[in-house]
Amino acid sequence: MRHILDLVGRLFISIIFFYEAYDTLKYFKDTKVLLNEYNINWGESTFIIGGTILLILGAVLILIGYRVTLGCILLLCYLIPVTFIAYSFWNDPQEVQRLNSIIFMKNIAIAGALIILMLPSPAKYRLLRIFKAAKLSKPDWTDTE
Numbered sequence: 001m002r003h004i005l006d007l008v009g010r011l012f013i014s015i016i017f018f019y020e021a022y023d024t025l026k027y028f029k030d031t032k033v034l035l036n037e038y039n040i041n042w043g044e045s046t047f048i049i050g051g052t053i054l055l056i057l058g059a060v061l062i063l064i065g066y067r068v069t070l071g072c073i074l075l076l077c078y079l080i081p082v083t084f085i086a087y088s089f090w091n092d093p094q095e096v097q098r099l100n101s102i103i104f105m106k107n108i109a110i111a112g113a114l115i116i117l118m119l120p121s122p123a124k125y126r127l128l129r130i131f132k133a134a135k136l137s138k139p140d141w142t143d144t145e
Contacts, residue, residue: 014063017075021055038085054078065126072114083107
C-alpha cells in the first residue's frame with residue numbers, strides 16, 4: 001500500500017506543476033504583463049521560458065520517480081521566488097490580502113511536501129527501481145563442465 005500511496009502522492013504533486021506550466025504558456029502575453037506589474041521589466045520571456053522548463057522538468061522527474069531530489073530542487077527554485085514575489089500578502093491591498101495569504105500558505109505547504117519528498121524512499125514504483133529490478137543476472141561463463 002505504501003508504494004501505491006507514494007506513486008499517487010507524486011502524481012498529485014506533479015499535476016499542479018504541469019498545469020502551471022501549461023497555464024503559463026497558454027497565457028504567455030498575460031504572464032508578461034503580470035511580470036511587468038511586479039517590476040520585472042527586462043527578460044520577461046527568458047523568465048517565463050526558464051520557469052516553464054523548471055516546472056516541466058521537475059514535475060517529470062518527480063512523476064517518474066527518477067532523480068526525485070533534483071526534480072524537487074528544480075521546483076523549489078521556481079516555487080519559492082514566485083511565492084514571495086507574487087503572493088507577498090503583507091504588501092497587498094486589503095481586498096486581495098486574504099486570498100494571497102491563503103495562496104502563500106498553500107505554496108509554503110507544497111514546498112514542505114517537496115522537501116519531504118527529497119527524503120530517501122524505497123518506493124516500488126520509481127523508474128530507477130524498475131530498471132534495477134528488470135536487469136537479468138549475468139550468466140556465469142566460468143563454469144566448466
